[in-house]
Amino acid sequence: MAATKFPQEIIDEFAGAGVDLEKTFSAGHLGERMGLEILEASPERVVGTLPVEGNTQPYGLLHGGASAVLAETLGSVGAMLHGGVTKLAVGVDLNCTHHRSLRTGLVTGVATPVHRGRTTATYEIVISDDQDRRVCTARLTCLLRAVAPAANAM
Template sequence: MEDKQPIWQRSIPLETINAYSRNTLLEHLEIRFTEIGPDFVRATMPVDHRTVQPYGLLHGGANVALAESMGSTASLLCLRDLETEAPVGVEINANHLRSVTSGTVTATCRPIRVGRKIHVWQIDIHDDA
């Protein structure tokens, strides 16, 4: 099996990435980055009173917040110069294929295209089941 070359321009420890979340929406939703691989970032989010809609299902907006946070973080790892560049979202699309009512969801962010100015990410979110 062939080892993948990392796509990242920098190495930032998970503890540092998670520390960036203090006093933000990520902290409120308890989004935690758990793994950085050569071409992916992984994070988790609980399905609880903060992330469900009135019918008890995981709120689509919580999923989108998770996905947006992952794309921005992956782009941060791809930037060459943090003094002159900052990752911001341009467009996001979400398809909710299955409902979740409890537990934890895990999201994996992988590149579709990493250009000089635009990065496109595929973020797949699944539950424990």
């Protein structure tokens, strides 16, 4: 599995608060078990991939829940990076519209901000197939909650 790519200044900012981003994003979470890889991450854009194989429903099609996991993960990472080390991003609303079914390949999600405020952040996530055809459009809103200094060590 590829390492999550964060800009060095973000790695340094979180490390200064005692947060190891690489460890946080490779700790056996759901996305990791599904083969989700975050390829690029900043508050302005988060890109990740997910294999169709192993993430299908009984008919052999990409499971809508798998697309939702990819969308929520990418949007949450963007919101987390927007909030910085003093905020915890918690998803409060996710909606997904599925446009196309897939049986094989890799899907790529790109999360971009719709709104980045002081207490909430909303991201649009477009998930496409290997031929750059839209598979799913999602929108995630996260609440940005203040965390106590001792709780910063994710």
